Amino acid sequence: MNLFLDAIAWILDPANWSGPGSIPQRLWEHVWITAVVLFIASAIALPTGAAIGHTGRGREPAVRVSGGLRALPTLGLLTLFGIWIGIGLAAPIIALVILAIPPLLAGAYAGFESVDRRTIDAARAVGMRESQIVGKVELPLGMPIVVGGIRSATLQIIATATLAAYIADDGLGRFIFAGLKTRDYAEMLGGSILVILLALVVDGILALTQRRVVPVGVRAARDTELRSRPTRSRAVVGQPIHEGNPE
Amino acid sequence: MTWLWSNLDLVGELTLVHLALSVPAIILSFVISVPIGWLAHRYRWSRAVLLSLCALLYAVPSLALFVALPPITGLALRSPVNLVIALTLYGIAVIVRTAADAFDSVEPDVRQSATALGYSAAGRFWGVELPLAGPVLLSGLRVVVVSTISLATVGAVIGVESLGSLFTDGFQRGIQAEIITGLVATILLALVLDWVCVTGGRLLMPWSNPRRSRRPALSDVRSIEADPA
Numbered sequence: 381m382n383l384f385l386d387a388i389a390w391i392l393d394p395a396n397w398s399g400p401g402s403i404p405q406r407l408w409e410h411v412w413i414t415a416v417v418l419f420i421a422s423a424i425a426l427p428t429g430a431a432i433g434h435t436g437r438g439r440e441p442a443v444r445v446s447g448g449l450r451a452l453p454t455l456g457l458l459t460l461f462g463i464w465i466g467i468g469l470a471a472p473i474i475a476l477v478i479l480a481i482p483p484l485l486a487g488a489y490a491g492f493e494s495v496d497r498r499t500i501d502a503a504r505a506v507g508m509r510e511s512q513i514v515g516k517v518e519l520p521l522g523m524p525i526v527v528g529g530i531r532s533a534t535l536q537i538i539a540t541a542t543l544a545a546y547i548a549d550d551g552l553g554r555f556i557f558a559g560l561k562t563r564d565y566a567e568m569l570g571g572s573i574l575v576i577l578l579a580l581v582v583d584g585i586l587a588l589t590q591r592r593v594v595p596v597g598v599r600a601a602r603d604t605e606l607r608s609r610p611t612r613s614r615a616v617v618g619q620p621i622h623e624g625n626p627e
Numbered sequence: 628m629t630w631l632w633s634n635l636d637l638v639g640e641l642t643l644v645h646l647a648l649s650v651p652a653i654i655l656s657f658v659i660s661v662p663i664g665w666l667a668h669r670y671r672w673s674r675a676v677l678l679s680l681c682a683l684l685y686a687v688p689s690l691a692l693f694v695a696l697p698p699i700t701g702l703a704l705r706s707p708v709n710l711v712i713a714l715t716l717y718g719i720a721v722i723v724r725t726a727a728d729a730f731d732s733v734e735p736d737v738r739q740s741a742t743a744l745g746y747s748a749a750g751r752f753w754g755v756e757l758p759l760a761g762p763v764l765l766s767g768l769r770v771v772v773v774s775t776i777s778l779a780t781v782g783a784v785i786g787v788e789s790l791g792s793l794f795t796d797g798f799q800r801g802i803q804a805e806i807i808t809g810l811v812a813t814i815l816l817a818l819v820l821d822w823v824c825v826t827g828g829r830l831l832m833p834w835s836n837p838r839r840s841r842r843p844a845l846s847d848v849r850s851i852e853a854d855p856a
Binding site: 383384450451452453454455456457458459460462463464535538539542543546547553556557560565568569571572573575576579580583587 | 682683685686687688689690691692694695698704773774776777778780781783784785790791793794795797798801803806807809810813814817818
């Protein structure tokens with residue numbers, strides 16, 4: 381526990397709050413990298429995922445790509461781009477974008493797919509154009525799942541940006557590697573605590589957002605569902621209704 | 628390729644080390660998560676607490692957790708046990724949620740039938756709920772297998788040997804072939820372990836063949852009805 385006190389003392393030390401490589405500067409770098417990567421990855425993955433979810437085309441390759449990319453070790457990708465491109469921000473940003481795409485893509489197509497086909501048919505029947513269906517029906521209804529994808533992508537970026545300090549001189553991960561080199565456990569642990577706090581705060585904000593974007597109508601429907609359901613409902617649901625006598 | 632041939636021994640050895648780190652973590656996290664997931668399923672009040680704890684744990688960046696654990700456990704930073712504990716915690720964070728969903732997926736009617744047939748609570752769990760929750764539990768396990776194998780490589784930056792050492796060593800010495808070997812070896816290892824899980828699942832749960840167990844959808848019912856035969 382003494383180590384934790386040392387780490388907190390390190391965080392609170394005024395010497396670490398100003399000058400080059402100070403806590404605010406590293407924190408800002410970390411947030412900035414996360415934002416840039418999230419923006420680029422979203423610009424690629426969200427429209428693609430939405431198109432896949434809307435049309436239902438290309439679903440299989442998308443599932444395989446997002447599943448396969450997940451098995452990719454982050455450190456391997458970072459170091460590979462590190463020696464390809466060299467020291468600097470470009471290598472970690474490209475690697476981070478590649479790693480952030482799978483959760484974003486999965487969230488986008490799962491969100492659009494989750495919308496009940498009957499709801500979409502109804503929207504088409506009342507005369508909505510295809511663009512209106514995407515913007516006014518599918519997007520709002522699928523939004524909680526899309527934001528869920530953004531949430532896990534953001535966590536992934538924050539975590540991997542920490543690791544990216546191994547190949548670039550940026551972000552809060554710098555404290556961990558600097559402490560590792562000089563055997564300064566207080567600095568390592570202090571850096572870790574800052575990263576953990578950043579991740580938890582961002583995750584909390586996105587979790588709240590995820591709850592906020594549930595459309596009011598859906599929330600109302602969910603509340604009524606909580607009432608006791610009739611027993612043996614399954615025997616009724618799924619029976620085709622025969623109208624007239626087709627034979 | 629020449630790098631790989633002249634370093635085959637090293638790659639083989641690191642693969643074994645990698646397995647020794649990740650397999651215990653995978654098994655431990657599964658064994659620990661199933662009861663916790665069952666609790667979350669069984670007691671409503673515990674669900675929100677347990678699942679939020681898992682979400683919090685999952686949000687902690689891996690490198691930060693590797694550094695923050697030793698002062699709590701009293702282990703050395705470079706101890707492999709430290710890494711195994713961290714990987715187990717991440718595994719738990721993933722499986723508990725799936726396990727709760729898995730037990731939720733067991734039809735209440737089936738559970739009641741089992742009780743009516745005279746199953747005890749424990750007998751019902753082992754004989755009815757666990758086998759029926761099996762396929763969903765397996766899907767959670769597969770996610771953890773892949774993520775644990777990939778996550779274990781991160782330990783290399785703090786000095787815990789694994790296939791990730793190929794990344795750090797290749798980066799420091801500028802050997803591209805070494806990094807690519809590491810990437811391929813890690814992905815292959817994940818694929819092999821995933822295959823083991825799928826095959827094991829098929830042997831243990833022959834009823835979970837997805838093509839047969841799919842409940843007929845409304846459209847299927849209609850096409851069956853429309854069939855003149």
